[in-house]
Amino acid sequence: MTNAFAFTQEDKLSKLLTTDIADFWRTGHFSSFQGIDNKRINYASFIADQPINCLIISPGRSESYLKYQELVFDLARLNMSIFVIDHRGQGLSERLLHNPHKGYVNKFDDYTDDLHTFIETVVNPHCATNKPPLLLAHSMGGAIATRLIQKYAQSVKAVLLSSPMIAINKGGLPEWVAKSLITTGNILNTLISDQAWYFLGQGDYQAKDFASNHLMHSQIRYQTFIDLYQAQPELQLGGVxxxxxxxxxxxxxxxxxxxxxxxxxxxxxxxxxxxxxxxSAQNKFCQQLNQYTPSLCQQSQPYVIEGAKHELLFESDKYRNQALAFIENWLFENTE
Known part of the structure; x- marks a missing residue:
């Protein structure tokens, strides 16, 4: 693997966010397009002078492209044109309910159809015809990306999923119990109210302190994310x-x-x-996909970064360096 230490390190991040990263961010193009049901979908793009390829980033639930400033800065230095979408109902994109904090989507494939429109209308005009874009997707964005290549073959050349939401973590509940709770609650919600209900225990956005977070080990990256959402309340999204x-x-x-x-x-x-x-759902996905086409899911199993928490792209350097080195190699392998 290449040397990941060319990427931003935690001890330099605070300064870079106000200097180099801030300067780079001002070179971006920030706009929107109309997604499914004419909802406004916002995005950011950073076009390199002579890019070796185009890279699309599909963020996770509750995230905005604004959270990805450090990552886009790092990956753009690999001479990539980079495009980041804010999925419907979150980030700067149009919210779908009267209460903007509620995590909601009408149909999950609405996310996927938005992403396809994004690729066709925004991304592809900037990419060489012989080099289809690559797609890096995190968490919920991974489920969206997987549905994209199932519904729209050849829309991208290759996909890398970071901590993908192939299945939600059901908190130790047996699958049938979790599904029963969700189904019963959804039926009651539909019968009784025309407003979408929060799931049990969910509510409006509340910032968690670093000590109680389950996302990352990096205190500086976690605090940067919290400060961003405090400074721009329109980014805040609550529970599901x-x-x-x-x-x-x-x-x-x-x-x-x-x-x-x-x-x-x-x-x-x-x-x-x-x-x-x-x-375990990620493992099952790779194993079963491998049975259809052995070459599609590398070694029929995920590349595991031991000890890391969910947000590999924002983790402490010990884990993030491994993730970004892996991404860098994947990018160049799929650009040749």
Missing amino acids: TFNWLKQAVLVQQKIFADLDKISTPITIMQAGNDTIVDN
Whole structure:
């Protein structure tokens, strides 16, 4: 692998955010397009002078492209044109409910159809015709990316999933119990109210202190994220609704039902100590995909970064360096 230490390190991050990264961010183009049901979908793009390829980033639930400033800065230095989408209902994109804090989507594939429109109308005009874009996706964005290559073959050349939400972490509940809670709650919600309900224990956005977070070991990167969402409250998103969870369960079923529709090479990076998504579902996905086409999922198993928490792209240097070195090699292997 290449030397990951060319990437931003924690002890330099605070200064770089106000100097080099801030200067780079001002070179970006920030706009929007109309997604499914004419919802406004925001995005950021950074076009290199002579890019070796185009890279799309599909963020996770509750994230905005603004959270990805350090990562985009690092990857752009590899001479990539980079495009980051804010999924519907979060970030700077149009919210879908009267309460903007509620995590909601009507149908999960709305996310995927938005991403396809983004690629076709925004990304592809900047990419060489003989070099289809590459796709890096995190968490929920990984489920969106997987559905993309199942529904729209050849839309991207290759996909790298970071801690993908192939299945949600059900908190130790048996799967049938979790599904029963979600289904029953969603039925009651539909019968009683025309407003989407939060799932049990969920509510509006509240910042968690670093000590209680399950996302990353890096205090500086975690605090940067918290400060950003405090400074720009329009980015804040709270917990998930019954319908969002229903859609998450349905998309898991669709992902496994449509494995035979995948023809795009797909690679998974797995966080060894992930408590946000279900790592066993990632393993199962690779194993079953490998049975259809052995070359599609590397070695029929994810690349595991032992000890890392969910957000590999924002982890402490010990883990993030491994993740970014792996991404760098993946980018160049798929650019040749």
